[in-house]
Amino acid sequence: MKIAILRFGGSNCDLDVQKALNNLGVCAELVWYKEALEGFDGAIIPGGFSYGDYLRAGAIAARTKIMQSVEEMASDGKPILGICNGAQILSESHLVPGTFTLNQYPKFICKWVNLLKIGRSPFTTLSSEVVQLPIAHKEGRYVVPPELLQELYENDQVVFKYVDDKGRPTSAVNPNGSQDNIAAVSNLEKNVLAMMPHPERASEKLLGSVDGNAIFESMIRHINSL
Amino acid sequence: MLFRAEITIKIKNGMLDPEAATIKKALKHLGYECRSVKQAAVFELEFEADSRQHATDLAQEMCQRLLANPIIHDYNVVLV
Numbered sequence: 433m434k435i436a437i438l439r440f441g442g443s444n445c446d447l448d449v450q451k452a453l454n455n456l457g458v459c460a461e462l463v464w465y466k467e468a469l470e471g472f473d474g475a476i477i478p479g480g481f482s483y484g485d486y487l488r489a490g491a492i493a494a495r496t497k498i499m500q501s502v503e504e505m506a507s508d509g510k511p512i513l514g515i516c517n518g519a520q521i522l523s524e525s526h527l528v529p530g531t532f533t534l535n536q537y538p539k540f541i542c543k544w545v546n547l548l549k550i551g552r553s554p555f556t557t558l559s560s561e562v563v564q565l566p567i568a569h570k571e572g573r574y575v576v577p578p579e580l581l582q583e584l585y586e587n588d589q590v591v592f593k594y595v596d597d598k599g600r601p602t603s604a605v606n607p608n609g610s611q612d613n614i615a616a617v618s619n620l621e622k623n624v625l626a627m628m629p630h631p632e633r634a635s636e637k638l639l640g641s642v643d644g645n646a647i648f649e650s651m652i653r654h655i656n657s658l
Numbered sequence: 659m660l661f662r663a664e665i666t667i668k669i670k671n672g673m674l675d676p677e678a679a680t681i682k683k684a685l686k687h688l689g690y691e692c693r694s695v696k697q698a699a700v701f702e703l704e705f706e707a708d709s710r711q712h713a714t715d716l717a718q719e720m721c722q723r724l725l726a727n728p729i730i731h732d733y734n735v736v737l738v
Contacts, residue, residue, distance in 0.1 A: 491727070531730060
């Protein structure tokens, strides 16, 4: 099994994701955006500040050629995971519905959050109901047109919500003003997941939590089942 | 022919604009009470097109494909 980790100018969580995957015994190859994306079973778009967040976070990276290859992988049913800036790139590429924009209180937030697993996703099969992961973003407020929001629930596309320690999605624990406390969303087919929290930053005890590993392990299990 | 387009991109009416809200507060600190504040990005582009209509179409296309995000933005194209 081989998973690609995409790199754009400004990606900065690429090596962290690679280490998290290596810890799980998976071969993860860094792929520069000008290189060919071939022969991979899945792809991860890591966090960072691709193209300095110019125009809108993820907007420029979403229009690069390599994203056409990502789109092809997605339509072949291969799992694609976008983390933070990767999630913004996936939404700007229209691979997941809605968009991640400036936080309600427009500052950069870096903190641990509780997340409730919603619905069924191949990226969360091994995850507990409530997990703790860090977020680190300024443009993470999830916005989706109201008519689409209903569809997201009907099609089981909402994957994680920001919740309190009792698992309740209250406005007090909504860190960025996201619609319905949504932290992660998938495409209709479920093989593309865009999530603002960072599972790779919760992949070793030393980091404070290993909850993030379940996301990668679920992805790996899904690849093995294909 | 060379055309110049001025493209304005704004957060849609009724949508939260956190930067504009912060600017409104800062104006208040300076003693200016504004009922509302909006901010927009303006792009000035120069490009070749076959006709005015072609230039407008190209500018619209640029908005749809990159400059604006239709979920949160309205945009306006003026050929100058």
